[in-house]
Amino acid sequence: MKLFLYSDPQLKNFLPLTYLRDFSELRLGFFKIIDYFKFLFPLLEVEKIDKIKREKGLYFLVRFLPAKKIENFKENLIFKFQNQVVGYLVVDEQEKAKEEVIDGFLLENLWDLICCQKEFLPIWQIPFSPERFLDDFSFKVFGKKELVFISQKAKILGELILNTEKGPIVIDDDVILKGFNYLEGPLYIDKKTVVDNGKIRAYTTIGYDCRISGEIEASIFLDFVNKHHEGFIGHAYIGEWVNLGAYTTNSDLKNNYSEVKVKI
Numbered sequence: 001m002k003l004f005l006y007s008d009p010q011l012k013n014f015l016p017l018t019y020l021r022d023f024s025e026l027r028l029g030f031f032k033i034i035d036y037f038k039f040l041f042p043l044l045e046v047e048k049i050d051k052i053k054r055e056k057g058l059y060f061l062v063r064f065l066p067a068k069k070i071e072n073f074k075e076n077l078i079f080k081f082q083n084q085v086v087g088y089l090v091v092d093e094q095e096k097a098k099e100e101v102i103d104g105f106l107l108e109n110l111w112d113l114i115c116c117q118k119e120f121l122p123i124w125q126i127p128f129s130p131e132r133f134l135d136d137f138s139f140k141v142f143g144k145k146e147l148v149f150i151s152q153k154a155k156i157l158g159e160l161i162l163n164t165e166k167g168p169i170v171i172d173d174d175v176i177l178k179g180f181n182y183l184e185g186p187l188y189i190d191k192k193t194v195v196d197n198g199k200i201r202a203y204t205t206i207g208y209d210c211r212i213s214g215e216i217e218a219s220i221f222l223d224f225v226n227k228h229h230e231g232f233i234g235h236a237y238i239g240e241w242v243n244l245g246a247y248t249t250n251s252d253l254k255n256n257y258s259e260v261k262v263k264i
Contacts, residue, residue: 001073003037003044005062006052013109013264017239024048024062027205027220028116029123030170030188033062039127040069060087067103067122081106109264114235118203118218124167124186132173147185151175166202196228207240217252 011023018026024034031039037060038046044058052059058070060079064086070077072089076097079087081104088097105120107113116123126149133149139156141148143164150156153173159180162169167186171177175189179197183189187200192209200206201217210221211228219233222240227233229246236250254260 001044002057003041003046004053004057004059005034005037005046005048006059007048007050007062010063010108014107014113017110017237020240022048026113027207027222028065028113029120029186029205030125030127031123033065035127036065036123039125040066054090054093056090056093058087058089061085061106063107065105065107065116065120065123067105067120070102109262110237111262113220113237114218117205117220121167126168126170128170128172143185190223194228201234 005024007023011018014023024032026033028036034046041058048062060066064081070089073091076091076095077089078085078097078099079102080099081102084106086104086106105116107116128149132151134152137150139160139162141162141164147164147168148162149168149170151171151173154171154175155177157176157178160177161182163184166184169183169185169187171189172191174192176194178194181195181197182199184200184202186202187204189195189206190208193206193212195212198212199215200212203218204216205220206212207221207223207225209223210225213228214230215232217234219236219238221227221238224241225238225244226242227244227248229244229248231244231246231248233244233248233250234252
């Protein structure tokens with residue numbers, strides 16, 4: 001059986017992020033979206049499709065992240081979330097399907113990526129093999145030490161304080177931490193990234209081979225981002241190869257503290 005990820009017209013709401021990459025390649029938590037599905041359903045081959053098929057298989061709208069794996073593969077099912085069809089299971093093409101309500105997170109607009117990062121805890125499940133990480137270390141940890149995963153290939157060149165009170169911290173292969181760094185989980189720092197005197201707060205994902213300094217909070221950085229200077233980035237989604245100059249800063253709030261309005 002295959003797992004089919006199908007698209008719909010609402011994917012246009014995620015431009016410009018999806019101009020240069022497939023939606024399933026966007027990052028959230030410890031995963032790219034397609035890898036999250038592979039993590040939930042490791043025995044199923046994943047195929048991306050533009051149009052819904054009617055052959056046997058498990059189908060999910062690519063914008064919907066199920067909270068847990070599907071256990072029942074014995075009957076045809078239509079999966080609904082908040083009265084919207086988000087997927088279905090075809091076991092027998094001749095039989096009728098019954099409806100089943102499932103839990104998860106439905107991504108409808110760009111800002112949902114940031115909301116998902118903070119609100120949908122399944123994307124912060126540890127998908128990595130434990131033998132790649134240090135068994136013991138002497139860095140200061142606030143919270144549970146067992147929620148810290150530092151690759152044996154990472155280099156720590158300075159002081160490091162870790163805080164796992166909100167979630168786990170994963171520092172992947174060939175990451176270099178220089179100077180004084182404060183890291184707060186849940187947090188993922190992908191391979192070959194350099195963090196130089198950074199203060200990285202909870203719900204942050206840093207992609208492959210980035211250069212990071214200054215303060216970051218609840219944000220997603222895709223691969224090859226350069227923020228190697230002071231400044232604050234919060235509740236933001238930063239695309240590949242973006243260069244943020246010295247003291248680049250964004251704001252979490254409007255200056256008058258009123259609601260943010262977006263025309264859609």
